[in-house]
Amino acid sequence: MPPIATATPTRTDAIIIGAGPCGLFAVFELGLLGLAAHVIDILDRPGGQCTELYPEKPIYDIPAWPVISGQELTDRLMQQIAPFSPTFHFGEMAASLEKSAEGFWRIATDAGSVIEAPVVVIAAGGGSFMPKKPPLANVEAYEGEGVCYAVRKIEAFRGRRIVIAGGGDSALDWTLNLQPVAERVTLVHHRDGFRAAPHSVARMKELVADGAIDFVIGKLNALVGDAPRLNGVSVMTAAGEKMLPAERLLAFFGLTMKLGPIAEFGLNFSENLIPVDTRKFETSAPGIFAIGDINDYPGKLKLILSGFHEAALMSQAAFAICRPGERLRFQYTTSSTQLHQRLKVA
Amino acid sequence: MKLHVTDHDGAQHELAALPGWRVMEIVRDWDLPIKAECGGACACATCHVYVGTGWFDRLPETTEEEHDQLELLADRRTNSRLACQVLMSDELDGLKITLAPGSRR
Numbered sequence: 001m002p003p004i005a006t007a008t009p010t011r012t013d014a015i016i017i018g019a020g021p022c023g024l025f026a027v028f029e030l031g032l033l034g035l036a037a038h039v040i041d042i043l044d045r046p047g048g049q050c051t052e053l054y055p056e057k058p059i060y061d062i063p064a065w066p067v068i069s070g071q072e073l074t075d076r077l078m079q080q081i082a083p084f085s086p087t088f089h090f091g092e093m094a095a096s097l098e099k100s101a102e103g104f105w106r107i108a109t110d111a112g113s114v115i116e117a118p119v120v121v122i123a124a125g126g127g128s129f130m131p132k133k134p135p136l137a138n139v140e141a142y143e144g145e146g147v148c149y150a151v152r153k154i155e156a157f158r159g160r161r162i163v164i165a166g167g168g169d170s171a172l173d174w175t176l177n178l179q180p181v182a183e184r185v186t187l188v189h190h191r192d193g194f195r196a197a198p199h200s201v202a203r204m205k206e207l208v209a210d211g212a213i214d215f216v217i218g219k220l221n222a223l224v225g226d227a228p229r230l231n232g233v234s235v236m237t238a239a240g241e242k243m244l245p246a247e248r249l250l251a252f253f254g255l256t257m258k259l260g261p262i263a264e265f266g267l268n269f270s271e272n273l274i275p276v277d278t279r280k281f282e283t284s285a286p287g288i289f290a291i292g293d294i295n296d297y298p299g300k301l302k303l304i305l306s307g308f309h310e311a312a313l314m315s316q317a318a319f320a321i322c323r324p325g326e327r328l329r330f331q332y333t334t335s336s337t338q339l340h341q342r343l344k345v346a
Numbered sequence: 347m348k349l350h351v352t353d354h355d356g357a358q359h360e361l362a363a364l365p366g367w368r369v370m371e372i373v374r375d376w377d378l379p380i381k382a383e384c385g386g387a388c389a390c391a392t393c394h395v396y397v398g399t400g401w402f403d404r405l406p407e408t409t410e411e412e413h414d415q416l417e418l419l420a421d422r423r424t425n426s427r428l429a430c431q432v433l434m435s436d437e438l439d440g441l442k443i444t445l446a447p448g449s450r451r
Contacts, residue, residue, distance in 0.1 A: 054387035126383050135420030167414060190417045193410060219417065253418045256390060257383050271451075 009100070012038045012087070013322045014119040015107050017094045017262065020048025022292030022307030023123035024077040029315035030121075031084030032331075032339055035322055038115050040089040040107070042128045042260075047074035049125055050304075052255060063305060073304075083344040089113050093128055097265040097288075105287060119318040122267075122274065122283070122290040123307070128260035132253040134165060134220050142223055146230025147249045151178070156248075159183050163233045163244050165220055166252030167193070172200040174250060179213050186214040186244050188235055218242065223249065270296060280317035281310045287321050289314045347434060350398070352444040353378055363434045369395070369443065370429035379451040386430040391415040393429040394422075394449045398442025405432055421446055 014030050016023045019041035027037045043052060050059075050070030058067045065073075092109035097120065100106045104116040131149035133139055139147055151157065151174055158181045164171050167189040173196075175187045187204065194201045207213045218237035225231040232245045259272055267274055268284040273296035276282060281289050281297075291314055292307035300306070319328050333339050340346030349363040349372050361376045363369075370393040373380045381392035388411050397405065402425045408416070412431045416422055429443065 049384070053384040053389040057387050132418055135418070191410075191413075195411075195414065254389075254415075256392070 009106060009114040009116040010038070010087075011104070012036050012115060012117045014038075014121055014318055015040065015094075015105065015115050015117045016086075016121045016123055017041075017107075018048060018123035018125055018292070018294075019043070019046040019088065019090070020123060020125050020292065021050055021073060021077060021304050022125075022311055023048070023121070024074070024081055025308050026121050026123060026291060026311040026314065027081040027084055027086045028077075029311045030318060031081065031086075032333070032342060033315055033319045033328065034342060035119075035315070035318060036086070037084070037121075038087045038089060038117070040092050040094050040109055040113075040115075042091070042093045042130075044091045046078055046088070046090075047071065049257075050074050052129055059304070061303065061305065083342065089115075093260065095261050097262075118287055118321050120288045121311075121314060121318070122262060122288065122294055123292045123311075124262055125293045126257035127262070127272075127294075128258055129255040130258045130260070131251070132256050134249075134251045134253060136220055136223055138223060138227060141227035142225065142230055142249070143228070145228035146223065146225055146247065147228075147251065149251055151250065154178070154181060157182055157250075160247040161245055162186070162248045162250060163188055163235075163246040164250045164252070165189070166254075167191070167195055168252060168254070169196045169200065170252040171250075172196040172204055174252070175204055175213065176200060176207070178250075179207060184214070186216060186246070188216045188218055188220065188233075188244075190217065190219050192217055216242065216244065220249075220251075279313065281314045282317060289318065347436070347439045348441075349373075349434065350440065350442040351376075351378060352442075354445050354447060354450045363439075363441075365434050365436060367434050368430050369432045369434060369441070372434065373429060373445070378445065380429065380445060380449050381451045382430060382449070384430075388412055388415060388428060388431055391419055391428060392449055394419055394446040395427055395429045395443040396423055396446055397425045397427055398444070401438075401441055401443075402427075404437060419446075419448060421448055 013035040014037045016039045019039050055071040092111040095110045096108045105120045106116045108114045161184045162182045163186050165188045179185050208215045218235040221236040222234040235242045274290040276290050276295045278297050291310040293302045347363045349361045351359045363372045370382050383392045384390035
């Protein structure tokens with residue numbers, strides 16, 4: 001559990017969970033109204049599904065962009081919200097939600113950040129991206145020691161025999177990075193082809209040719225050891241079963257979406273979606289809003305442009321909560337001096 | 347044009363299909379509980395299906411991209427495909443598929 005009691009909470013106007021397109025655009029709409037935001041995302045960069053699942057794929061239904069890639073859309077949004085200087089908590093998962101004694105919503109992340117705000121915006125799409133597990137019996141029992149899905153501390157791999165499984169950039173990058181510190185690195189992939197930066201693949205092949213690492217074409221078959229202690233990884237190759245002695249298996253099989261801790265936030269869910277009204281996009285809990293793919297209402301379309309609209313209306317309601325008694329003036333970015341100042345163009 | 351789908355509970359559905367549509371899109375359009383979380387980008391393998399007897403060899407070739415996704419499935423069989431990578435065509439009229447357990451929404 002995160003160290004809730006020890007951390008001093010940071011105060012802001014709105015806490016946005018999810019740095020996908022809708023969460024990013026919420027920063028903009030809140031910012032126009034003079035509201036500050038913190039943004040939490042379990043990924044280590046912005047964009048959510050757009051950059052994680054289809055960075056290169058073209059999107060054709062963003063207004064005024066006949067075609068734009070997921071990565072470029074994200075880059076443009078980051079540029080658009082830069083004037084509002086949001087605080088990003090990348091690589092952190094919103095772990096808990098509670099009400100503070102003073103009536104603020106308090107969110108703690110798994111990295112120990114504690115943030116308080118009168119408004120929470122859940123823009124979590126399909127949920128948290130979590131590593132896909134290798135389809136092996138008893139894999140959970142080895143997690144945390146023998147089996148890892150990320151490198152948090154390089155020291156945990158020093159002097160160890162490591163099997164790295166996967167064919168993408170993560171697998172290749174860590175093969176190269178851990179080779180100098182590990183006793184031995186063996187890369188396992190089901191084919192002699194990779195979906196990774198060509199220079200990483202070339203470097204890996206050099207290391208194989210030099211005898212510095214091993215590359216095995218095959219499929220993970222079984223874990224051997226006294227869980228959570230790993231002694232070896234059995235791999236099925238064209239020539240039959242091969243046993244690779246190893247204390248660590250690092251599996252990079254991509255990510256999948258799981259609802260995660262927000263399911264335990266005490267909000268109403270209906271088939272993994274959060275019902276909201278269509279005026280404020282507020283959930284059953286006052287001050288907690290849900291926008292983008294994670295919400296549901298009659299006529300809902302899971303489109304990025306729907307989430308943008310929802311962010312705009314949500315922000316109007318958020319203003320009333322964050323600035324009670326203040327009058328909200330409707331202004332256009334084309335002409336308002338105040339908006340120009342907030343956008344840092346005046 | 348028809349698509350025959352056996353769902354996760356074994357119930358059978360005959361769906362009206364359109365040429366050029368991805369099999370995943372047709373299943374989703376008829377509200378069967380297919381997860382398809384990446385929306386057809388061949389990035390998640392949550393539209394995994396088993397292809398009916400006699401149909402597998404008539405489908406378009408599996409790309410390396412799809413193959414990489416199929417490799418990671420615990421419930422993969424020799425007739426596994428991702429429904430987002432199969433486009434309906436006149437030759438596939440009557441195609442039979444079964445939704446794999448991991449594709450349940």
